Amino acid sequence: MTTTTSELNTQDFIAEFGQHELVSDFSEEAINIILSQYKRVKSESNDPDSISWEPLFNDALEWCASGVVYELSSEVKEHTSEIINMIRTADISISVDAKEKFDNLEHDLKDEELLQFFKPELMKSPDYFNKVAAILARRNEFTKLNNGKYLILGAY
Numbered sequence: 001m002t003t004t005t006s007e008l009n010t011q012d013f014i015a016e017f018g019q020h021e022l023v024s025d026f027s028e029e030a031i032n033i034i035l036s037q038y039k040r041v042k043s044e045s046n047d048p049d050s051i052s053w054e055p056l057f058n059d060a061l062e063w064c065a066s067g068v069v070y071e072l073s074s075e076v077k078e079h080t081s082e083i084i085n086m087i088r089t090a091d092i093s094i095s096v097d098a099k100e101k102f103d104n105l106e107h108d109l110k111d112e113e114l115l116q117f118f119k120p121e122l123m124k125s126p127d128y129f130n131k132v133a134a135i136l137a138r139r140n141e142f143t144k145l146n147n148g149k150y151l152i153l154g155a156y
Contacts, residue, residue, distance in 0.1 A: 010035060022057040030062045030151045033143060037153055059154025065126075065133035068150050072136045077112065079135050083128075084111040087118070092127040094118065 010032040017023050023031065038056050042048040063071065076083070086092040087102060094102065098121040106114060115122075122128040133150065136142075142150040 017053075020057075022054055026057070026060070026062050027145060027147050027149070029145045029147065030060070030149075033151055034060050034153070056154060061152040062145070062149050063152065064149050065129040068133040068136050068142070069129050072140070075136055075139070076132060077115070079132070079139075080111045080115045082135060083122075083132060084114055086131055087114075087122075092122065092131050093125055094121050095124075 010028060013035060014028065014031060026034070034056050035053070038051070038053045041056070042051045045051050069076065083092065087094060088106070098118060102114070102118060105117065109117065134144070137144060137150050140152070142152050145151055
């Protein structure tokens, strides 16, 4: 299964391995990027024939914005000030009532307290997931795909 994959282009690879459990959940764009990583790893190896494509697909993930935020929720608080600033500038939209509460509370509470207080409201906002996922993706060097998802490659 691994002998000819270095010569396959993305379409050929999908035709041959697209139904494989390690491959089937990835978009074509993600597969193309993972195959580029595979080719790079093989070219840098002293023993290229020993490099298999399976571990690269096994270690990669393709997440939507909310998946990035949920999976990296422990990192969100590191970006509290940036998130609160996006609420102030309306880059992250919240309801009119919530914005009014925010405006009334922002001088009384620290950014961390504001983020915690407004978290239920933020969870309703697609802007929140998209903007925060973009921050986390930049920080973690994820690749934003054309389908709006993020590709997380393994450490190769």
